[in-house]
Amino acid sequence: GDSVTQMEGPVTLSEEAFLTINCTYTATGYPSLFWYVQYPGEGLQLLLKATKADDKGSNKGFEATYRKETTSFHLEKGSVQVSDSAVYFCALRQDGQNFVFGPGTRLSVLP
């Protein structure tokens, strides 16, 4: 079946550092790809998404590009802030099927 793999972390960075969280997927067909963020004690919120190859999703300074050739959707941010500390989930969904989530990556940003 379809699956999502992401670095589990925790990832610890200093404020203003560059962030990359890797995400790769296995799927038959052409899924939509998503990044969700979960702040402490809260539910998940959509951060960004891409629905076809070469699309770039972006939001709040975060970006991810749908790379079909490498089956990847890595999350990047040029300069992280303490407020970005959270758990980040990569996910995919094929039409007619349920979401498949990765295990989540915990990010801690230190001042």
Add this chain to the structure above:
Amino acid sequence: SQTIHQWPATLVQPVGSPLSLECTVEGTSNPNLYWYRQAAGRGLQLLFYSVGIGQISSEVPQNLSASRPQDRQFILSSKKLLLSDSGFYLCAWRDKEKAGNTIYFGEGSWLTVV
């Protein structure tokens, strides 16, 4: 705009007691509804989903059950809780009419079984 609410936000229950978590969605009709569990420090586990009133699909066998008595209401229940039922429970919805669309989560309910 659409909103999703679930309650209670936090509860502590003894082993063997019943459970009822409720979730409602506003501003949409005929959504797909979901219950996920997130154990401490772990990823998301899909427990149940529903594509319509009275239609429930279970992803994992366990002592939990789900019901959808109304179009925008989804309830997670147990007759007798186990210690292993502790975790963070998330309700979610999705508009089934839109391709490539997003799943939206509620605020979550923390359950501690003691």
